[in-house]
Amino acid sequence: MKSSTLHLAAFGGTPEFIRPLHVGHPNLLEVDQLAEDLVQVLRSGYLTNNGPRVREFEQLISRVSSAKHCIAVCNATTALQIAAKAMDLHGEVIVPSFTFIATPHAMKWIGLEPVFADVNPESHTLDPDSVERCISEKTTAIVPVHLWGNVCHTEALQRVATRHGLRLLYDSSHAFGCSLNDQPVGSFGDAEVFSFHATKFVHSVEGGAIVTNDDQLADRCRRLRAFGITGLTEISDLGINGKMHELSAAVGLRTVAGLPVIQKANESNRHLYQQLLHDIPGLHLTHPESGVSSNRQYVVITIDEDQFGLSRDQVVSLLRSEGVFARSYFAPGCHRATPYADQPLRTPLPVTERLLNTVMQLPTGLSLRASDIMRIGKLIQMLQQQSTEIQKQLMVRNGRCNPHPADPARMEISLKEAG
C-alpha cells in the first residue's frame, strides 16, 4: 500500500499495476469452446453474407431485447447510418453532446446535421425539455442515447417525437440487456442500435445491430446492409456493405450466452467499489434511476473538485500513472469536437458542461479481480486524503505526471494547463 505521495507513480514511484487495468477490457468466456466454434466456421466454408451464425445471433438479440427484428451489422456506427437511411432521415437530428462521438459523427458522415441537446443530471440521458428547445423545421429525428446502461426517459421522448412528427432512433450502444419497468431496451422508439464492440460487456469483437418492431423498416435495413441487392441481377436500393461476418457472430453468440455470468461479475465489482468509495468526500458513484435494470457495464463516478481536493483530470492522470487506465468519457464533449466546435449551440448545455469536467470511469469486467478493486479503492482513498500534499507536488512539477510505461497515450498531460 502506498502511504506517502512520494510513492505515487506520477511522481516517480513504482506503478501499483505493472500490467495496466483498462476500462472496457474484452470479456471472453469459454475460450476453448469458442475456438472450436471458430474452427467450425472456417471448415464450413460459409464465412459471411448472412451466414447461419449471423442469423442465429440475430435471433438471440431479438429474444433478449424483445424486438421483432434484428439486423446484425459490422459495427454500431454503420448500424446507426443504415437505420437513419432506412428511415429517410434528412436535415437535422437531435443528439446529446454527452455521448461517444460516434453518435453525431455517424449522422454527419451521411450529410445529416446533428443538433446538440442537454442531458438529465441524474441519468446522463437526453433531457426531453432540452430536446424540444432544439427542434426546428428541419428536424426529422431524435437520436437519444441510453448512456451507461441507464434507460432514457422514453415516455417523455416519445411524446416529444409524436407531437412534432419526428422519428425516434435510440443509440443503445451501452444498453443491451437493460430494461425500464421490465420493458427491455430494444423495444423503444422506431428502432434501436446496439453496439457489440469488444469494449462492451458482451461483444462480437466489432459489431452492432439494429432492432425494430417495424416490418418494413427491418426489410429496408436488411437491404441497405448488403448494397440494396434484392436478386441475382436486381439492385433496388442505395445500400452499402454493413455485414457482420461469421467469426464475429460466433464470438457474439458465446458472449451473449455468457451475459448472466458477466453481469453478475460486474454487479459484484460494483458492490465492492461502492463499499470502498461510498464515504470519500467529493466522490459520487452514479446509480441507475428508479425502475431501470442496468447491465452494470460501466463504473461511473463524479469528482467534485472542491470537496475531493483534486480535479477529475488530476485523478484520472494520477490513476493512469499507477496503471489504472481510468477514462474521462466524453471530454471534451461532442459539441467541442471537429467539425461541430464552430457551429453555435441551439440551446445551452449546462449539465453537459458540468459532467464533462466531473465524470470518469473505472475498470470493471471479468478480468478484474476483487483484489484489484481493493487496491484501486485504496489508491483513490489515499489520493483524496493526501490531496493537499499532491496539489503541492503537482505545482512543483508544473502539473506533470510520469506516464505509465504501458500507457498507449503516454499522456504527459500538463495538469496545470488542463485544469
Add this chain to the structure above:
Amino acid sequence: MKSSTLHLAAFGGTPEFIRPLHVGHPNLLEVDQLAEDLVQVLRSGYLTNNGPRVREFEQLISRVSSAKHCIAVCNATTALQIAAKAMDLHGEVIVPSFTFIATPHAMKWIGLEPVFADVNPESHTLDPDSVERCISEKTTAIVPVHLWGNVCHTEALQRVATRHGLRLLYDSSHAFGCSLNDQPVGSFGDAEVFSFHATKFVHSVEGGAIVTNDDQLADRCRRLRAFGITGLTEISDLGINGKMHELSAAVGLRTVAGLPVIQKANESNRHLYQQLLHDIPGLHLTHPESGVSSNRQYVVITIDEDQFGLSRDQVVSLLRSEGVFARSYFAPGCHRATPYADQPLRTPLPVTERLLNTVMQLPTGLSLRASDIMRIGKLIQMLQQQSTEIQKQLMVRNGRCNPHPADPARMEISLKEAG
C-alpha cells in the same frame, strides 16, 4: 456425361453437381494453423482497435503492393468512403457502370454523384476518352476499377486526371497482387482500395484496405477510420468506425501468405478451362492485356448468342440448374440500378451495354478440382452442340429451368422474359 438434353437438370435430369460450385468460394489454406492464430488472438485480449495483427497485415499489404502506406478497413466499401472523404471529394465522381454496385453506391451514400463512363471492350476497364466526355465543372475525381484483375490504362487516366485537376482513386477490389509492366497495383493514382472479402482470392473474411504513397492522405485515412479521434480527449476530424479486427486480420495474414499457392491453382484452373473451351463457337475466354500480370481470380467468358446458339442468360441458368453457380456480373448494370436508373447518362455506354448481356463468370479457386472443371467444360460443350434442341425445350417450357435444390436464389427465371 450428359448426352441428351433430357438429362439436363434444367429439364428434370439429375444435377451434374449435387454440392454446387460457387464463383468466389472462400479460399483457405492451413486451417489448423489459422485456427491456432485465432485462439492466440482470443487469449491475447487484444481483439481490435489497431491491434498487432492488423498492423502486421498492413505491412504485408504495403509490401506486396509497393505502397508506402496501408490502412486496413472493415470492408472495401467503407475503405472507398474513407478515401473519398480524406480527399475532400465533393460534387461528381466518374465511375464505370460495368462494376460491382459498391463502387457507385459507396460514393452516393456519402452524397457524391456518380457519373457513369464506358469501358474498353478488351480490358473491361474505364475508357479514358469516355471519362473525358463525362467531366463537368462539378467533377472532383475519377474512380476507375481494375476489373477482373486487369489493370486500367493508368497512364492515360493519369493524364486525364492531371489535365483536369481531378483526384484519381482506384477501386482495386479485384486486383490485389496484379501489376502492369512490373509496377504493382497499389501504387497508381492518389490512392487505391483493395477488397479482402471472402469471395476474393485472398481475403480476411470481410475486409478492405486503402493504400497510398501520400503521407498526409494516409494520416487522414487513419484518423477517419477511428472516429477522427487523435488523443484521449481530442477529436479532430469527422470519422467513423472503419476498423478491421484482429480475427479478420489473422485470416488475412494466412491467405495473403498463401497467395502464390492460390494463384498457381487459379492459373492451372484457367489453363484447363482454356483447353476445354477454346474451340467452342461463340465462347471467348477473356485475357489480360499485354503487360498485365493478373491474379487470375476470375474466369470470365463472353457468349455470342448468334454463334453459340444460346444467350448468356440461358447458359447461366442452364449451368446453375446443374449446380455450376455461374454468375452474370454485372447485370443489370449500375446505371440501371436504383437510384441511378432515372438519371440521364452523360455519355452513351455501348461497350458496357454489350458486356452486360454477354459476360459471365465460371467457378475457380482452391476448392475446385480438375475433374470438376472437366465436367463443367463438357457441359458447356454439350450446351453449345445441342443448342438448337435446347432452344426447342426452353420454348416448350416457356423458358423455365428447374432450379438446383441448393440455389440460394431458386431462380426460376423465365428465360423468355429475361431474353
